[in-house]
Amino acid sequence: MSDWLSSPFFGISLSIAAYAIGVLIQNKLNTPFANPLLIAIVLVIAFLSIFSIPYEDYNAGGQIITMLLIPATVVLSISVYNRLDILKKNWLPVIVGCLAGSVTSIISVLLLCRMFGLDDTMTISLLPKSVTTPIAVGLSEQYGGIASVTVTSVIITGIFGTVFAPQLIRLFRVKNAVASGVAIGTCSHVGGTTRAIEIGETQGAMSSLSIGIAGLLSTFIMVFIKFL
Amino acid sequence: MKVLWQIAVITGVCFVGEGISLILPIPFPSGVIGMILLFLLLLFKRIQPRDLKESTDFLTDSMKFLFVPAGVGVMQIFDDIRNSFLPMVFICIVTTVITFAATAAAVNGTIKFQQWLRVRRRKPV
Numbered sequence: 001m002s003d004w005l006s007s008p009f010f011g012i013s014l015s016i017a018a019y020a021i022g023v024l025i026q027n028k029l030n031t032p033f034a035n036p037l038l039i040a041i042v043l044v045i046a047f048l049s050i051f052s053i054p055y056e057d058y059n060a061g062g063q064i065i066t067m068l069l070i071p072a073t074v075v076l077s078i079s080v081y082n083r084l085d086i087l088k089k090n091w092l093p094v095i096v097g098c099l100a101g102s103v104t105s106i107i108s109v110l111l112l113c114r115m116f117g118l119d120d121t122m123t124i125s126l127l128p129k130s131v132t133t134p135i136a137v138g139l140s141e142q143y144g145g146i147a148s149v150t151v152t153s154v155i156i157t158g159i160f161g162t163v164f165a166p167q168l169i170r171l172f173r174v175k176n177a178v179a180s181g182v183a184i185g186t187c188s189h190v191g192g193t194t195r196a197i198e199i200g201e202t203q204g205a206m207s208s209l210s211i212g213i214a215g216l217l218s219t220f221i222m223v224f225i226k227f228l
Numbered sequence: 229m230k231v232l233w234q235i236a237v238i239t240g241v242c243f244v245g246e247g248i249s250l251i252l253p254i255p256f257p258s259g260v261i262g263m264i265l266l267f268l269l270l271l272f273k274r275i276q277p278r279d280l281k282e283s284t285d286f287l288t289d290s291m292k293f294l295f296v297p298a299g300v301g302v303m304q305i306f307d308d309i310r311n312s313f314l315p316m317v318f319i320c321i322v323t324t325v326i327t328f329a330a331t332a333a334a335v336n337g338t339i340k341f342q343q344w345l346r347v348r349r350r351k352p353v
Contacts, residue, residue, distance in 0.1 A: 015296045037292045041299035048303065055304055062297030069294050071238045072287040073259030074245070077267035078277050079288075093338040101331030108323040116315040129320055130327055133295050138257025148301030149309060149316075155299070156320040168328045179335035187327035190291070210331075216260060223254045 005053055011061020018043040032162040032195075038155055073134035080212040086205055090178055094206065097179070098214040101186035102221055105130040110225075125149035128218060129157050132189040135215035139222055154189070161188020165195040181206025186214040234283040237275065241265050 004010070021043060022036030048058055080087070087094060106127055113123040125145035128136035133154045140150035165184050174180045177200055184192040185207035193211060197204030245262030252261075269275045277284070302309075309316070 011297065015293070015300075019293045019296055037295055037299065040293070040296045041302070044296060044300045045303045048300075055300070058300065059297060062300065065294055065297050068287070068290075069298075070242050070245075070259040070262065071283075072291050072294055073257070074238060074241050074262035074266050075280065075284045075287050077263045077270065078280065078284050081267060081270040082277060092342065093335045096338040097331045097335035100334030101327050104330035105323055105327040108326045109319060112315075112319045112323060116312075116319065118312050118315060122309065122312050122316070126316060126319060130324065134259055134291075135257060137295075137298060138259045139255075142255035142257055146301075146305060146309075147298050148305065151295050151299045152302055153316060153320050155295075156317055157324050160321050160324050168325065172329050172332055174332045174336070176336055176339060178339065179332045182335045183328045183332035186331040187324045212263070216263070219256060219260050223256065226255070 002057065006057045006060050008061040008064055011058045011063075012065060013061070014044055014047060014058065015040065015062065015065055018047070032159060032191075035155060035159050038159070069134045069137060073138065076132065076134070076212045076215070079208055083205055083209045086202075087209055090206075093178060094182055094209065094213065095217075097182040098186050098210050099217050101183065101210075102130070102214050102218045105187065106218065106221055106225065120144075121146060122149065126153050127222065129153035130187050130189065131215045131218045132211045135219065139219060143222065143226070155191075157188050158191020161192030162195045165192050166199065169199070177202040178206050182210045185210030189214075231282050234280045237280060238266075238283055238287075241269075 018040040019036060022034075022039035025039055026034045026036050044058070047053070048055065109126050109129060110123065113126060118126070121144065124143045125140050125147075126149070127143075127145070128139040128150060131139065131154070133151060136150050136154050137147050139145075141147055161184060165188070168174075168183070168187075169180045174183065180199070181196055181203035184196040184203065189211050193204065193207040196207035241262045242258065245260075245265060246258040248261050249256055249258035266275075270277065
């Protein structure tokens, strides 16, 4: 039995099945709180725990899926390239916004982690939480964080952005569509962007553009902070 | 052969990215290096987005799914982070609000600054 379950096909099939159930539940409930990724993670953990299947058996297939994150990061550049026109028109505000936002995000996480007395590994894992997951995981691993903590924090951030993007716009009285789009993309990556697309075309385009740019800038900021 | 060719291009970019990442003296995720490489290939018209369409669509559509195993890894360390979990949720939410405000203010400020420059340029000083 354990020989059979340590086949990579087990982990892959279980992951896809769990994710499919997640998508199904989201379509039924139609609320951003029912995040398919979150549901899939909980389901897989429950399945492995109930049948006492070792994590290593699952991860034989799991690591093949995780490996695909690098090519998924690489093709992010295509979505920036496809929006090159609107980037050219607004390049200065977009870049200044992404830079200010990324610096603020990283520094505020750093300060709050210190305030709560979280250890260094935990802090490093949380630092990239506003960045899109593939870049966040790459950063976390490079600096000695825990990838799964990073994924969890990115999901929490994404769900918060999806649910509260319109409230944030109202709370801070952001009238400019470029400003709200860039702000949503920089603070809550793909999660917020799905909502920004519903708010308006400019907001959606700006938000998805900011995901890639903020991710790239965050990489440089992390390097910079390391040398401080 | 079409999709195989696309996979070859993307895998090649990833592989070169990992090589560069190993040489660089600073920690820089290989995926981000690959992202910059592919962007340069696009910018210099060595490659068109449509050349990679099927593979890109697959990777983008299944992006969220690809994080399932990484997230499941939490079960291995949950006992260690149990006490940090609530602060973690709190930190994620608070910093997201702060980041939103800072970004929006920076974009608005820059747009206003550009408008001010334009007005000033029109009026001869």
